[in-house]
Amino acid sequence: MLGSLLLLAGVLLIIQAGALLSIDRPVLAPSKAVDDTQPIRPVAPVTDAQRPEPARKVAQDLIAPPRLDPAEIERAEPRPPLSELGLAVPPKTPMARDWREVLLFRPIATSSAMFESMGRKVVISGVQGVDVDSSCSFQDVTWPCGQRARAAFNSWLRGRALKCFVPPDVERFAIAATCSLGKQDVGAWLVSNGWATALPSGIYGKAEATARDAEMGIFGPAQ
Template sequence: MGEVRSTGRLAATLGSLGLVAGALLIAGSRHWLPTGLPSPPAQDAGEVRAAPHVAVYDMRPGQPARRIAEDIIAPPPLDASGIERIEPRRPLGELGLASPPKTPMPQDWGETLLYRPVAVSSSMFEAMGRKVVISGTADVGPDRTCAFGDAVWPCGQRARAAFNAWMRGRALKCLLPPDADRFAIAAPCTLGKQDVGAWLVANGWAMASPSGIYGKAESVAREARMGIFGPPQ
């Protein structure tokens, strides 16, 4: 009889423990954790949280980026007060230098077409009431004579005739001031695309002025004995 009573009491005790454990698992929403571990914080229904061991970074727009090895990858801080501005390096050659500006002509000067020009001398002509000397040239007067060997000939008249024959009454374009009709003026002129002064000096019908640009053309004409530097024509 004693064994039967002990077995009944043990079964009743185990049954009571099972009912208590089932009640704890079903009735509550809390988990049974081992002793010594902290309980996780409560969270709202539907909220998703990352695992505690995963690092979370805010990648929303406008948030600062995460910095990695800033002392190695990023440039070090720079103190602007320690920067010194120095003069730029000179060009390696003269080709790198800017050319000086050309001397501008006065504002009231302009290109003017002069029709039906007539040569007065080897490098001077009249047209439309104006008298123009070709700039950069030294005129050979119509009364001048030239000597070549034993021959003396009227090179001044011949030079004027050569100038007239070359122009043939065609209009010359000259750079003139508006009041050039009041006096004779030296001006650069062109006939079409040809420089009048260059043609006169290169063919020996005028000489280059000391301050002009036709010095080389005169040297060529002298060596070739052209115009006034050659035999009678």
């Protein structure tokens, strides 16, 4: 009886030991079959130049980008504009940009086509004035047409403001400008009344021809 019990205890110990060995042993998956017919491709080693440099943390809240090699930077040519509408236009010259139409008060004629006002000296554009010392001759009679032309200009102005297209801050030099008194063009009035002549490149040629035919101003008798 005692022998049977000892035999049964030995069998139980053998079974328990086998169970423990089965738990600790890993389960291996079946390996794939290797195809010996396919060539093995060598893997190129990664050089230091190809290995990207990571970003660097240079401060607590500041991360600097990785350093770049200037030799690897390629400068590309700028692309052409999409259309001519996108092209930048050259800036206007200061004189063309700043010229504006202003009122010049209390003008005083210094000759038949020049006046002074508010520190400016303005020559009427497109006409040739008569010098104050000039003399004219009509039917063998000489008379001081320069002084008479200046007086006629002053009489017509009567100190009224002229509207002229002039640049700003030009006080030391005389400038040529187009002016008007109300709706009357000053150059047209001077030439059509014979107190100035039209420049060859001006617009008052017909007005001068009319004044000559009518013997007005410097083209007529003493006044």
